[in-house]
Amino acid sequence: MAVLRLTRSSSGPRLTEFICVLLLVLVSVASASRDVVPGSNETWGNPARATQDDPHHQTNSTGHKKAFPVLSFHYEEVKKPLEISLWILLALLMKLGFHIIPRVSNVVPESCLLIFVGLLVGGIIKAIGGEAPGLDAKLFFYYLLPPIILDAGYFLPIRPFTENLGTILVFAVVGTLWNAFFIGGMMYGVVDLLSCLLFGSIISAVDPVAVLAVFEEIHINELLHILVFGESLLNDAVTVVLYHLFKEFAHAGTVTVADAFLGVVCFFVVSLGGIMVGAIYGILGAFTSRFTAHTRVIEPLFVFLYSYMAYLSAEVFHLSGIMSLIACGVVMRPYVEANISHKSYTTIKYFLKMWSSVSETLIFIFLGVSTVAGPHAWNWTFVIVTVILCLVSRVLGVIGLTYIINKFRIVKLTKKDQFIVAYGGLRGAIAFSLGFLLTDSDMKNLFLTAIITVIFFTVFVQGMTIRPLVELLAVKKKKESKGSINEEIHTQFLDHLLTGIEDICGHYGHHHWKDKLNRFNKAYVKRWLIRGERSTEPQLISFYNKMEMKQAMMLVESGSAAKLPTIVSSVSMQNIQTKGPARRRAIPSISKSREEEIRKILRANLQKTRQRLRSYSRHDLLIDPFEDVSEVRFRKQRVEMERRVSFNSDCDMSHYLTVPAKSQETPPVRKVCFESEHQIYTYDDSESPRGSAQASRPHPSSPDAVSLLDESPQRPSQRGALRTRGDAEVRAKAPDDKEEQDQLKLSRCLSDPGPKKDEEEDGSFLS
Amino acid sequence: MSDFSVEQIKNLHKRFEQLSGNEETISRENLENIPALANNPIRRQIIGAFFDKRNQHQNEVGSFEEIGFEQFLMVMSHFRPPTLKTTEEERETMRKEKLRFLFNMHDTDNDGTITLEEYRKAVEELLSKSGAIGQEAAKAIADAAMLEVASTNVPHMAPDDFYEGITFEHFEQILKGLEMESRMHIRFLDVDTTTMHCGRSTS
Numbered sequence: 001m002a003v004l005r006l007t008r009s010s011s012g013p014r015l016t017e018f019i020c021v022l023l024l025v026l027v028s029v030a031s032a033s034r035d036v037v038p039g040s041n042e043t044w045g046n047p048a049r050a051t052q053d054d055p056h057h058q059t060n061s062t063g064h065k066k067a068f069p070v071l072s073f074h075y076e077e078v079k080k081p082l083e084i085s086l087w088i089l090l091a092l093l094m095k096l097g098f099h100i101i102p103r104v105s106n107v108v109p110e111s112c113l114l115i116f117v118g119l120l121v122g123g124i125i126k127a128i129g130g131e132a133p134g135l136d137a138k139l140f141f142y143y144l145l146p147p148i149i150l151d152a153g154y155f156l157p158i159r160p161f162t163e164n165l166g167t168i169l170v171f172a173v174v175g176t177l178w179n180a181f182f183i184g185g186m187m188y189g190v191v192d193l194l195s196c197l198l199f200g201s202i203i204s205a206v207d208p209v210a211v212l213a214v215f216e217e218i219h220i221n222e223l224l225h226i227l228v229f230g231e232s233l234l235n236d237a238v239t240v241v242l243y244h245l246f247k248e249f250a251h252a253g254t255v256t257v258a259d260a261f262l263g264v265v266c267f268f269v270v271s272l273g274g275i276m277v278g279a280i281y282g283i284l285g286a287f288t289s290r291f292t293a294h295t296r297v298i299e300p301l302f303v304f305l306y307s308y309m310a311y312l313s314a315e316v317f318h319l320s321g322i323m324s325l326i327a328c329g330v331v332m333r334p335y336v337e338a339n340i341s342h343k344s345y346t347t348i349k350y351f352l353k354m355w356s357s358v359s360e361t362l363i364f365i366f367l368g369v370s371t372v373a374g375p376h377a378w379n380w381t382f383v384i385v386t387v388i389l390c391l392v393s394r395v396l397g398v399i400g401l402t403y404i405i406n407k408f409r410i411v412k413l414t415k416k417d418q419f420i421v422a423y424g425g426l427r428g429a430i431a432f433s434l435g436f437l438l439t440d441s442d443m444k445n446l447f448l449t450a451i452i453t454v455i456f457f458t459v460f461v462q463g464m465t466i467r468p469l470v471e472l473l474a475v476k477k478k479k480e481s482k483g484s485i486n487e488e489i490h491t492q493f494l495d496h497l498l499t500g501i502e503d504i505c506g507h508y509g510h511h512h513w514k515d516k517l518n519r520f521n522k523a524y525v526k527r528w529l530i531r532g533e534r535s536t537e538p539q540l541i542s543f544y545n546k547m548e549m550k551q552a553m554m555l556v557e558s559g560s561a562a563k564l565p566t567i568v569s570s571v572s573m574q575n576i577q578t579k580g581p582a583r584r585r586a587i588p589s590i591s592k593s594r595e596e597e598i599r600k601i602l603r604a605n606l607q608k609t610r611q612r613l614r615s616y617s618r619h620d621l622l623i624d625p626f627e628d629v630s631e632v633r634f635r636k637q638r639v640e641m642e643r644r645v646s647f648n649s650d651c652d653m654s655h656y657l658t659v660p661a662k663s664q665e666t667p668p669v670r671k672v673c674f675e676s677e678h679q680i681y682t683y684d685d686s687e688s689p690r691g692s693a694q695a696s697r698p699h700p701s702s703p704d705a706v707s708l709l710d711e712s713p714q715r716p717s718q719r720g721a722l723r724t725r726g727d728a729e730v731r732a733k734a735p736d737d738k739e740e741q742d743q744l745k746l747s748r749c750l751s752d753p754g755p756k757k758d759e760e761e762d763g764s765f766l767s
Numbered sequence: 768m769s770d771f772s773v774e775q776i777k778n779l780h781k782r783f784e785q786l787s788g789n790e791e792t793i794s795r796e797n798l799e800n801i802p803a804l805a806n807n808p809i810r811r812q813i814i815g816a817f818f819d820k821r822n823q824h825q826n827e828v829g830s831f832e833e834i835g836f837e838q839f840l841m842v843m844s845h846f847r848p849p850t851l852k853t854t855e856e857e858r859e860t861m862r863k864e865k866l867r868f869l870f871n872m873h874d875t876d877n878d879g880t881i882t883l884e885e886y887r888k889a890v891e892e893l894l895s896k897s898g899a900i901g902q903e904a905a906k907a908i909a910d911a912a913m914l915e916v917a918s919t920n921v922p923h924m925a926p927d928d929f930y931e932g933i934t935f936e937h938f939e940q941i942l943k944g945l946e947m948e949s950r951m952h953i954r955f956l957d958v959d960t961t962t963m964h965c966g967r968s969t970s
Contacts, residue, residue, distance in 0.1 A: 410848045411949045485911055489889075493869070507954075515806075544911065547911075
């Protein structure tokens, strides 16, 4: 076996290839077995059944007894699930294989490779003599397509989508109409007009699956991506209407004006109806998620099921299922994400990505197999003319529409942009499936052949060349967004500013209506759909919380992986905090949940490498030991302090230097404590009113500063009459148990300057 | 300012007269009385920007009590969008101008930097319509934002260094990704104030 002789260095990919080939053969045999094996299956099946019947006869028959079958072969029973699993496994192994072999995947996009694999499998099956399974339209539309669309819709970037909605709609609706009529009209002569128009309507739509597959790998800028992708999603309504319209009339033979008018009405019904169905299911899903606090495990299922129901419900009425699915995802998302747990969110994300990935792979493989399998009617002229016409109509359509659109756009589309939009108009499996659903057999084969050729052309030629072209034309790539809080603040700020300016101008523009929608959303909708207090949380705060979580997690992960974070900056809070008057409370007040998070994270991280904590502390907001500390520790330490005080101070005298005060009713005593661990200062002026005198504040980072333990004035009954002085108060924190044990820091001890409780400046204080 | 079309200037003049009650100048009260502005969290700062002398580009500081149509138009000119014919250079100038406008809105004491206090104030105002949750978190958010600015622009500071405030250069740097010249604009195309009372504008 060649496997055994492989060298170790190349054994990885070679082994994978071998397994792939093995699986290819296996799958082909499994599929082919449908025709080849049924005969033998029956003979196999029968003995099994016969042996089962036998016991009945056994008691009657005199001596003939078959041996109990220890091991038998029941292929028929598991055939269906086994085949499905084998196909999926094949698809995934192919995907895996492509990424292990790096050279190929850089040049050829994955979709091409997958179609190629499909061709291979189809070829093998045919060679064995079996019947290759075609891309069953029902399988495609009900099982393979929805996950991809849901993934796209749920994670659709809303801001760029709504900003460019006008452009996208014009391309989707007008562009597709133009394509359909141009191609159909030009083909007139081959077959009758209506069939041509039907063909035109099938072939004209840009396919979201193909676009996603190709564009995902080239990382172009957001605007172009959303334009082409949005177009591919929204043209579904047009396609559905045109397809059904021409299919009906292809039988009738003639079209009247009334029919055309009905077609237009139908378009609006289909698209708006689809969106409405999706929105209803979206709201239902959001509402349901409000109550899932106690059953977190099934939360993701609600999202998936409601979306799938939206799709199916729309399909029932021949409304646009894709638009319904998109609408459902878009409507549901902001509310669901506010309600579900973080783990559910991760689950949803990964399941969607997983399903859509598998679907996409399967679709392309099946495309390849169907090409080998299907009956073909090759007509050179028809096919070539179709391909050329598709290209020409796309280019003309884009140029013409952009000319009109640019008059209304602020950010105009340049020639480069137009080229990418035109070149990115790929056709894919939807066109193929629609063609497959045609019933007229002689036209069907002709059309199918042409459709497959166009698909191959767009996916192979355009898919492969778009990446070098993007490089050549120096098209702007996607910028790496780091989720900057400053950008978020200013985006919100700009929104309000522009709304305000519009109001001053008296101009009810985009910002005005967007603002109105947001306020409506906040006042009414959120209260119903989001549970608890999060319904009133403004967007900036949720963004900030998300970022904190992300940073904290990054810190934990990088701490354990022994990697330094990418931005190593020595700036910390003390660099930007002004050393103002003592009045100011320097502990930022934090909410309970943030406390919890910080505590959890600190606990987790402190258990690992402690040294690294130090080097991170300089730049990370969360655990800067010199400034920000959780209030929990503060309280804990206060409790400790009180405990210590409540002990007879004699017991702990060694740690304290009690400076005797001059006689007074309530002599102020200052206790000085040798802090053995590193200190964290917080400035807290909340306790007693201050006079105007301000002592100079201690510099927070100097480790030699004395730490004063000032007991709170609310406990005068404690031994030694502890009353704070009126001057600047510093509460040094006794460290947490888990903190590192530093060297004993010698602290300077101070004398109590004097009994008078006036506002005398004390120079001999803390430095 | 000369980039406005005659049509747009006419429309804005109509609006100006409406706001001022057919007077020559408008005061702060005139702007504060606009009902739609009542819901805007940063209302005060927007109105303040109109009366800010720095936005008139004549190297003066301070603020006006009342402004005339010319000054009104000058402030509005900050919100023009770029056209297809705008060159790269002009875009740069435009971007700087708009960023300067934003900077002036934050830098209330006009010392050339946005200090931590000023930034905190700005974030507080932004969250002012969000009640108590807003106020608590505003501080933390402003602090984090300031820290981010400092870390990106001056990555290596010794513990004793003090970051005075966000200078205009740093401000430009952190907002560089937002492409201000395309974002900060309103559509002046069909500003027709007479349709305001009927509801939707014609654009």
